[in-house]
Amino acid sequence: MLRLLSATCLAVCLCAATLVAAQQLQVPATITAGSGFAIPTTGSGTATFYLVGPSYATKREVNLGTEIQVSPREVRSAGRYIAILRHDGSSESGSFYVLAAKPASLSFLAHPSRVPVAQHDGIIGVAFVFDKWHNLVRQPQTVDFRLQAKDAAAVSQSVRSRDGVAWTLMNSGRKAGNMEFIATLGGVEEKRVIQQVASDPCHLQIKAERNPKGVLVETEPVRDCSGNPVSDGTVVTFTATDAQGRSTVDVPVKKDVAQAELKLAGPATISVASGVVMGNEVRVGGQP
């Protein structure tokens, strides 16, 4: 009796499984974006076919017993689609995934747009790989990042993308000026311009000259450690120490030099600094 019951249960389960299986539309597990395919149907008469996807939905009448054609334009967006066939109040359905097609574009983020020269890992490049329908291409791809400055050898790195993204850190060059930051994948190229600017001042040198009004103090052309003239507006601080005490004056660099006129009557020592860089000291005598 127990065996009979078990056998009956098994038969019912198999039957149910067969029925469930019969309610599944035969769709491929995955297809490539923009590739049409056909869904076979059985029976006769008409039914309503629905296709619901990440950027698309449609409803149309179809003849049972013939193949339902899904056109390439209906499956351009990557993601999960649900196909439903409705007939006599009941539904058969199936789901499938559309995967990205071959790479066709790069979304390239370059940071920053201005960078001081000689910065280690100062430039960041991030590239997202997309196909021509803006689907993320998850298959690993080799993205080439290249920094190209005028009159200098290009620096490049090849990076394998993972899950659609490739990134790199690169050093800035030694010469101020614009340079191109280029990401390339196959025939796809994206270009950004990065401005390299002088870094902090280096080797500050001053000279001082007494005149009837006081002391005129002036720097030599202010440059960074790579020899690039620093940007106008970079602040230089002159400090004078005399019998009256200590006084400071902050002056912006203008056309490569900073200068100031200090009201000093007696002998004094004048020093210069900018940021964390100290320059030389000069001594001036008193007024004759």
Added chain:
Amino acid sequence: MRRAIACPTGSQTRLILCAAVVALFLSVTCLAADAPQVQFDISHIGPRQMEDVTGRNIPRDWGRAWQTLAVAFEQNQPDLLGHYFVGFAQQKLAAAIAAQEKSGLRTRYIDHGHKLAAYFYSPDGGAIELHDTADLEIQVLDGNTVIHSERATLHYIGLMTPAADHWEVRLLESVPNF
């Protein structure tokens, strides 16, 4: 004693204002349901480590984006997407809503939660790629008839970028696996 919203009669301006208030109230009510639960894992993030505030805001905004998506697809209101979706994500989702509305369809998402993992956080903090495992009930309706219903665990890849005071979804794609 219960008080209803009083709409003064005899003044068209007040009537219009009143209608606007009611419309706003209904609109807010639509989105008033709790955002889905989002568990957030940053143990495999790189190359940048995530700041505490960002670590709180990402799951919050991801949940709100899904909440918005669910309402937009059920009510065929693509305009709702604008606050949390931008770029390709917004374009594709809006196209889907427009297409389902044209066919007389709606999609209902009953959201049972997300396991969200940050995968890539760009060195400049400008983009985050996420892996989401979502537990969803999906119903497709033709008019008011449910023509398809399923509960599924689905995988999504997302890309979020920062806006003024929140994070926005720039890419949302369902994938077979991670």
